[in-house]
Amino acid sequence: MKKLLHAFSVLYDGDNILKITKLRYVPRWLVIIIDVLIVLFSIVLSSLFLEKLHVRDSFPEYTFRKIIIVIVVNVLFMFVFKTYAGIIRHSTFFDFFKIMFSSGSTLVTLLVANYCVEVLLGRTLYLYPNLFLYFFISVSAMFFFRMVTKQFFNMLIDYKGFSYKVKVAVVGVGDASVSVARAIMHNPSYPYRLYGFLTKRSDSNRAMLLGHKIYNQEHFFKNENLIKKFDAVLIIKEIMTKQELEEWMTLALDHGLKVLKAPSLSKMRDSDLVGGIRQLQIEDLLNRKPIKIENEEVKKRHFKKNVLVTGGAGSIGSEIVRQVAQFNPSLIIVLDQAESPLYELELELREKFPDQNFKFILADISNKYRLEKIFEEHQFSMVYHAAAYKHVPLIEDNPHEAIFVNVLGTKNVALLSKKYKVNRFVMVSTDKAVNPTNVMGASKRAAELFVQSLQNSEGNITKFITTRFGNVLGSNGSVIPHFKKQIEKGGPITITHPDIIRYFMTIPEACELVLQAGTMGNGGEIYVFDMGEPVKILDLAKRMIKLSGYTPDLDIKISFIGLRPGEKLYEELLSDNAMTIPTHHEKIMISKDPSISFEEIDILCVQIIKSAIKRDRLEVVKILKTIVPEFISNNSEFEILDAKNEEITML
Numbered sequence: 129m130k131k132l133l134h135a136f137s138v139l140y141d142g143d144n145i146l147k148i149t150k151l152r153y154v155p156r157w158l159v160i161i162i163d164v165l166i167v168l169f170s171i172v173l174s175s176l177f178l179e180k181l182h183v184r185d186s187f188p189e190y191t192f193r194k195i196i197i198v199i200v201v202n203v204l205f206m207f208v209f210k211t212y213a214g215i216i217r218h219s220t221f222f223d224f225f226k227i228m229f230s231s232g233s234t235l236v237t238l239l240v241a242n243y244c245v246e247v248l249l250g251r252t253l254y255l256y257p258n259l260f261l262y263f264f265i266s267v268s269a270m271f272f273f274r275m276v277t278k279q280f281f282n283m284l285i286d287y288k289g290f291s292y293k294v295k296v297a298v299v300g301v302g303d304a305s306v307s308v309a310r311a312i313m314h315n316p317s318y319p320y321r322l323y324g325f326l327t328k329r330s331d332s333n334r335a336m337l338l339g340h341k342i343y344n345q346e347h348f349f350k351n352e353n354l355i356k357k358f359d360a361v362l363i364i365k366e367i368m369t370k371q372e373l374e375e376w377m378t379l380a381l382d383h384g385l386k387v388l389k390a391p392s393l394s395k396m397r398d399s400d401l402v403g404g405i406r407q408l409q410i411e412d413l414l415n416r417k418p419i420k421i422e423n424e425e426v427k428k429r430h431f432k433k434n435v436l437v438t439g440g441a442g443s444i445g446s447e448i449v450r451q452v453a454q455f456n457p458s459l460i461i462v463l464d465q466a467e468s469p470l471y472e473l474e475l476e477l478r479e480k481f482p483d484q485n486f487k488f489i490l491a492d493i494s495n496k497y498r499l500e501k502i503f504e505e506h507q508f509s510m511v512y513h514a515a516a517y518k519h520v521p522l523i524e525d526n527p528h529e530a531i532f533v534n535v536l537g538t539k540n541v542a543l544l545s546k547k548y549k550v551n552r553f554v555m556v557s558t559d560k561a562v563n564p565t566n567v568m569g570a571s572k573r574a575a576e577l578f579v580q581s582l583q584n585s586e587g588n589i590t591k592f593i594t595t596r597f598g599n600v601l602g603s604n605g606s607v608i609p610h611f612k613k614q615i616e617k618g619g620p621i622t623i624t625h626p627d628i629i630r631y632f633m634t635i636p637e638a639c640e641l642v643l644q645a646g647t648m649g650n651g652g653e654i655y656v657f658d659m660g661e662p663v664k665i666l667d668l669a670k671r672m673i674k675l676s677g678y679t680p681d682l683d684i685k686i687s688f689i690g691l692r693p694g695e696k697l698y699e700e701l702l703s704d705n706a707m708t709i710p711t712h713h714e715k716i717m718i719s720k721d722p723s724i725s726f727e728e729i730d731i732l733c734v735q736i737i738k739s740a741i742k743r744d745r746l747e748v749v750k751i752l753k754t755i756v757p758e759f760i761s762n763n764s765e766f767e768i769l770d771a772k773n774e775e776i777t778m779l
Contacts, residue, residue, distance in 0.1 A: 160206070163270055167202050170266035171195055174258050194254065198262070201237050205230040227270050235263045293321040296362045296388065297348075299376055301327050301337060304364050308390045309338055320405065323358055326376075349379050360386035362405065377408060381674040410608060410672045425647045429510060429552070430455035436508045437462055438493055438541055439515030441469035443600060444556055447639040448512050449473070453481045460484065461506060464515070465492045493537035496544070503544045510646060511545050513538060514556040516572065523568040524693040524764055527748045531740035534571035535578070539733055542579050546590050554646045555579050555594045556638075557654070559631060562596075565762035566693070567749060573756045576654060578733060581726040583652035591651030596719065597638050598631030598657075611669055615676050620685035621669045628697050629662040641716065648711060654719040656708070693764040729755070 209230040238259055245253040298309045305325065312322045325342045335342050348354060361380045365373065380387045387408040430452055437452070439445040440462030449462055462477075464470045467490055474488045491498050493515050516534050517523055523530045538555065545553040557576055560569030576594050583592045601608060607630070614621045637657075645655045670680045678684045691697075708717040732755045739747040749766045753759045761767045 160203075162273060163206060164199060164203060166269045166273060167199055167266055168195070170262050170269060171198055173265055174261040177261060197241075198234070198238065202231065202234040202266070205233045205237075208233070227267055231263055231267045231270075235259060293319055294386070294388075295321050295323045295357065295359045297324045297326045297343065297358050297360075298322065299326045299361055299363045300367065301325055301329070301342060302367065304367050306337065308362065308364060309340075313338065320362075326361060345379070349383055355383050355385065358385060360388050362388045362390055363408070364391075365389050366391075377671075377675075381671075386677060387675065408675055410668065410675060426643050427455040429647055430457045432456065432458050433509035434459045434506050435461070435510045435512070436502070436506070437512045437514060438464070438537075439513070439556075440464050440488075441466050441473050442514060443635055444597075444638055444642070445512070445514035446473050447635045448514060448642055449477065450480075451636075451639050451643060452510075452512075453477065453484045456484070458485060459487060459506065461487045461489055461502065461508075463489045463491055463493070463502070465490065493541055494532045496540040499540050499544055503548045507548065508545070509551045511541065511550050511553045512556070512642060512646070513541050513553065514642075515541075516556070516575075518558070518568060520560070520566045520568045521692045523571070524566055524766075527567040527571075527745055527752070528740035528743050530567050530571040531736055531748055531752075534568070535574050535733060536737050536740075538575035539578055542582055542592065545592075546582055546585070546588050550590050552591045552593060552646050552651075553579070554642055555592070556642060557594050557596045559596060559598045564756060564759045566764065567752065567766070570749075570752045570756045570759040573759070574729075574733070574736075574752060576721075577724055577755065578729050580652050580654070580721075580723045581729045585726040591649070593645050593649060593651060594654040595642050595645045596654055596656045597641070598633055600638050601632055601634050607665065607668070608672070611672050615673060615678070615684055618684070620687045621673070622687055622689050623665055623669060624689055624691045625697060626666050626688055628665045628691075630665060631662050633657065644713065644716065648713075648716070649718070652723075654721055655711075656717050656719050658715045658717065691763045 209226045238254060239256075242252045242254050242256070242259070296312070298305050298312075309322050309325070312318065312320050322338070322340055324340045325337050326345055326348055327342055328345045329342075330344050330346075343354070361376060363373065363376055368376070377387050388405050389408045391404045435452055435457045437445050437449050437460065440449050441464035445462075445464070449460055452460060462470065462473065470488055470490060474486070477484070477486055489502060491502070493499060515537060517530050542553060542555075555575065557572050558569065560566065561573035561576055562569075564570040564573055579592045579594055582588055582590070599606060611621055641655070641657050645653075648655070666686070669686055673680045673684045673686075676684075680686060707720050709720060710717055732751060736748060736751040736755070739751060746766070746769065749761075750769055753769060760770055
């Protein structure tokens, strides 16, 4: 009795107010009423069916009372198994099983009662065929009601939001694609509507999947009327190669369709999957399979050790800190001269790694006395040197500043690493240091030479390692964020030259390379990464415009402004007279660049630092060209120095 009262209480406390304007769920009281009507309908239908077969009923004078008994027993078991409690528009086979248990229990109860009456009175209360027929009709009708209601609600919501829903074609017919499609169908409140599937297969033209057509790629993109029915194609990046991704993207964009990407179910819960659908970004096309790092060896180098990261608030430095923090070092010191970025990083890291011991130091690496106190106090095992000035035009206008940071700063950190017997010193360099045409690249090459020279200097036990990268996607001031801002403003996109090309890699890739390099070699090496094929910046700009839903040179103009001072059309990872040596890692090579002795580079560094203090621009660059003989200025005021050198050589 208590259970029955509780069941009525639950029913009463449920959503029993029908609000047509907010009709998201069928109210529980309405479900109960409809189920009772279905029970009554099933009783009548089964009786009529047997009557047509001329089967005589037992106790016809008690027909009404027998109907009441069936309804009461069935409703009782409805409350016991809560057949009314499920949300109708999300009905599944679990709800079907609850109906089966409820109606099955009703059938068993009536069969037992029937048998008892038969024993006592000599004839049955109900005809046995009538009971079984009633059971099958009632189960089928109640489940059918739920399926029809579910479909009606989905159609109603779809119709309500039809005008703003994005009509998508999911690429692929595999498990991952079907899972994404099903998630879209089961979340009708989201702004996507499944309209079909796309595949390269030609054997699926007449097949249906989840009630939608499967279109062959070639047939689909040749049928303009068919394309007009869709707004976007939806891809799952994880199941595609880079070539397949570019192929589908090109076809879609060329035919005026948006390109959306969805995470795979293995990377996101089903309930979050549709919300995880995003427009394809240019980074998705440039990104390659990340390099594998040997986590055990990397962890060994950092576990319970003190680590210093200079330039720690920058794009590369901050990611190095995040990755190192995963290996439980005793202390990570994040050093940078940029106050606001350092403070913002501190807030982020203390929240993300609450148990990690961090120390955030505001300091300039050109101040040796400030640095020495830090080295003396903490006895570092690993030093990652990511601090540098990197913007080519600014450095070309201010060459002395490049010397203070890129040369003097590197010299200070490297010498202190040697003095305080740091186990490994890893420097972050750039492909612009190879055959440099600007002051920035030449200053980084000078820093490389100084770091290399320390390896075989007297009394050294530190392993000095250099890593060389191409352009990093998403880093501060890089080309992609710059293009995005220009597109948001309506253009134009400015490119220095139509033929300019660059290598690209992601920030995580770059930092994984840094960590891996820190565990390799005997010191003195320059490690370079297999960066794949270079990217033409003009093609990059056109793709970004198309991905943003615009037409290049029509909606967004592209203008060429000429090479900036010191800029060259292409970057190199290896100098002309360098050779590479493979390592045990297939993506990492050693560049055998020319080196000079510590005594020689030290004298030159002292000279160039003195010139920088005097703000003698020409003298600074002149000495820099002596340190880095392959430094030939391009589109720069310092080309005059190259002309003088040529005259001297000819004489």
